Amino acid sequence: MxxxxxxxxxxxxxxxxxxxxxxxxxxxNHYNYYAHAQTSSGPKPVSGPAFARTSTRLYILGGNPVNGNNGPPLSQFYSLDLTVPWNNTAPAWTELAAGPSQAVFPATFSQDQTKMIVFHLRTAPNAAYYDINTNVWTNSSVVLPGSDFQGVGAVTDPNTGLVYMTAGYTSRSRDSLDIYNFATDSATKANMPGPDKVLLARAYYGNVWSKYRKSILYFGGYNAQVQPVVGGNVVTELVTATQTWSTLTTSGPAPPMRADHCVTTNEDGTMMVVFGGRPTDPGPNGQKVPYLGDVYILNTISLTWTQGNPGDPRIYAACTISNSQLIVWGGTDSNDLVAPAQALIYNLTSASWISNFTPKTNTGTDDSHVNAGxxxxxxxxxxxxxxxxxxxxxxxxxxxxxxxVRTTSDNDDSKDNQPEPAASSxxxxxxxxxxxxxxxxxxxxxxxxxxxxxxxxxxxxxxxxxxxQSHVSIPLQQPQVYHDPSSGYQQPVYYSLAPMTSQTYSRQSDLNQGYVDSTTGLDPQALVNHLTPIPMPPIGLTSSSTPAVVVATKPTVTAVPASKPKLAPSGMRHDSNYWEERPPGNPHAIITP
Missing domain, CATH: 1.20.58 (Methane Monooxygenase Hydroxylase; Chain G, domain 1)
Structure with a gap:
């Protein structure tokens, strides 16, 4: 028992x-899942992966691992952590659930950055989205007639959550603006700009959302027939709030026209970067033109282009900007080979290619963000x-x-040694x-x-x-200092006597000179000189067109003895500084001379 x-x-x-x-x-397990603790050695090198960005991570999906983009694409799906430091030979990758197998196709995130959607899938439905919270891919209900097109970009307006695809998939003539709605999982069609706009029927272009300008910026690409666009190295802007298109007027060295390039922006949208790509203008006799590895930076505030230092040539690469560092991964190099797994890092501040990525900090700078997840x-x-x-x-x-249990003998009936009642316990x-x-x-x-x-x-x-980070110096306005006439009494200023002369005046330059007589033996401080107004002689020509000589008499100066009462403190009066003596106690009384 x-x-x-x-x-x-x-x-x-x-x-x-x-x-x-x-x-x-x-x-x-729950904490590790949300903290993305499932690290990985990294994805296989591919060309043309779909890529999209959240505030803390860069996501890449699919891509072609075979030279020349002729092999079957992969379904690998990884995220790159932008909150920790890493070396370009070993980026901080995390492996996620495999997604659709495709290459050279667009991706973008929802407004709350919890779902990523990709388009241009080979079979209907032609889109699929990934849920970050569940790590699950789900097929979309969208069926697009032109889903076999390549070279279409997708950008999300963070203010409305709508996705814009210029020259998208709802029309086979590439003349439609597709708008996808995450809330309804549906796509609608809008009109593209008229023929006077350079982005009409464009393909293989680069596009990005500018937070500063609250618009989508486009650069580069081919026309609908995949032919070069003459004079197309301009920036086109779509203001989504008003559905208006315009061509921006920029200054500085604009990048040459190109396609299959990478376009990205910094967190506050004050900078757009164009990297690499394929020149659209064919070389002499139609031979192949080398791929590009140059860097061009557009200040979206002043609309000024500046050129950076070139790097390794790439086309069909994934890129983003974090903490003023351009990150490039994947793509095809100048030898038509799939680029190695090593990432390219370009410091936009020092204009140099570096090997170590420095994450953003939480010290209040423009790149400091808090990961809500x-x-x-x-x-x-x-x-x-x-x-x-x-x-x-x-x-x-x-x-x-x-x-x-009891610790005393069976014969011990002491109350203190009894176990406590069950109810009390x-x-x-x-x-x-x-x-x-x-x-x-x-x-x-x-x-x-x-x-x-x-x-x-x-x-x-x-x-x-x-x-x-707008880099716009706002001059400080100095406060304007003025004197309030009612703040206190200011002593009057008295001028000295005009020069003495006996010369008459007949020229216009003498009209502003006064004449004062002085009597020998009198103290000038004991006189009050009343200057009579000087008459202004007529100036001009006579009817015979000869200059009129006008002779004016000298003004009369009257000397008053110093014993006369009510004198100014200086002992004299002058027309340019009228002074009145007022009796004490009544400053508003006027004294009659």
Whole structure:
């Protein structure tokens, strides 16, 4: 009997440990999934992968691993972490669920950056989207008649969540603007610009969303017949809010016309970068033209082009910008071979190609972003760990309560040595459980508060980013200082006597000169000189067209003895500074001379 009871007790002891172990394992797996802990050595080198970008990662899908893009494409799907440092020979890749097998096809993310959609699939339905939260691919319901076209770009307007595909798949004449809606999983057709716009029926172009300009910018490509476009090295802009097209007027050395190139932008949209590509103008006698590896940077604020230092030539490559660093991966090199797995990194600040990637920081710069998914995963993981600890503690308490034994002899009837009643033990357990619940609730509230603070910090950094990296110096306006006439009394300024002369004046240059007589023996400070107004003689020509000479008499100056009352403090008056003496106590009374 005792053996059975002991065996039953040991079984009950093992159950809490098993439950705790299962909870900890599930919590660890859940946290690792959201933290993207499944690292990988990296994808196989390919040409023409679909690529799209979130705030923290670059995603690449598919691509052709065979030289000349003649082999079957792959279905590999990887993400590149942009929040940690890595070397260009070993980027921080994470392997994800395999997706559709395709090459040279567009991809873009939804407004909330939780779903990535790809188009130009070979079989209907012609699109599929990936859910980051579930790591699952799902076929779209969109069927597009021109899904066999290549060279179409897809860009998401982050303000509306709509996806724009210029010269898209709903019309086989490449003259439609396709608009995909994530919410309804459907595509509609809009009109392209008229023939006076350079982007009409364009293919193999580059496009990107500019956050600063709130528009889509296009550069390069062929026409609908895959022929060179004459004078096409211009930037075309589509303002999605008004559905208006325009050709931007830029300055500086614009990049030569090209196709199959890579176009990307920085986080605040103040910079658009064009890298590599295939020259659209054929060489002499139609021979092959070498691929490009040059770098051109457009300042979207001043619309000025600058040229960087060239790198390895590439076409059909994936690219993005993070922390003022251009990252290029995959594509076809100048020998028509699939580019190696090594990534190319170009520092846009120092205009140099480097080997190490430096992630963005959380110090308030334009590239500092907070990963909301990582925050949510961390909060969920923390709550799960706390729950596991609470359950483990409760199970331990119950185990000790059920295995209480007597430590005295059978004849000892002392009250102190008797086990506590079951009701009292249960009450203490309930109290302890309630206390733990309160602690758990407080910790959950603290975690939620931290999450909200991080989100607010992210929003503040996003608001401050465009001003910090716009590179536009705003001159500080100096405050204008002026004098308030009513703020106090200002002493009058008295001028000295005009020069003495006996010369008459007859020229216009003498009209502004006054004449003063002085009497010998009188102190000038004891005189008040009343200057009579100087008459202005007529100026001009007579009827006989000869200059008129006008002679004016000298003005009369009257000398007044100093004993006359009501003099100015200086002892004299002057027409240019009229002064009145006022009696004390009544400053507004006018004294009659």
């Amino acid at each position: 005792a053996t059975h009871s002991q065996s039953h007790t040991n079984t009950r002891h093992r159950r809490p440990h098993l439950l705790t172990l299962l909870l900890l394992l599930s919590t660890t 990582a925050i949510a995963g961390g909060v969920v993981a923390g709550v799960a760990v706390i729950c596991a600890c609470v359950l483990f503690y409760v199970f331990r308490r119950r185990r000790h309560a059920r295995t209480l 249960k009450t203490r357990e309930d109290d302890e459980l309630q206390r733990l619940r309160v602690q758990l609730q407080n910790q959950q509230e603290q975690l939620d508060l931290q999450r909200r603070l991080l989100v607010l910090q992210q929003q503040q950094q996003h608001l401050q980013a465009p001003l910090q």
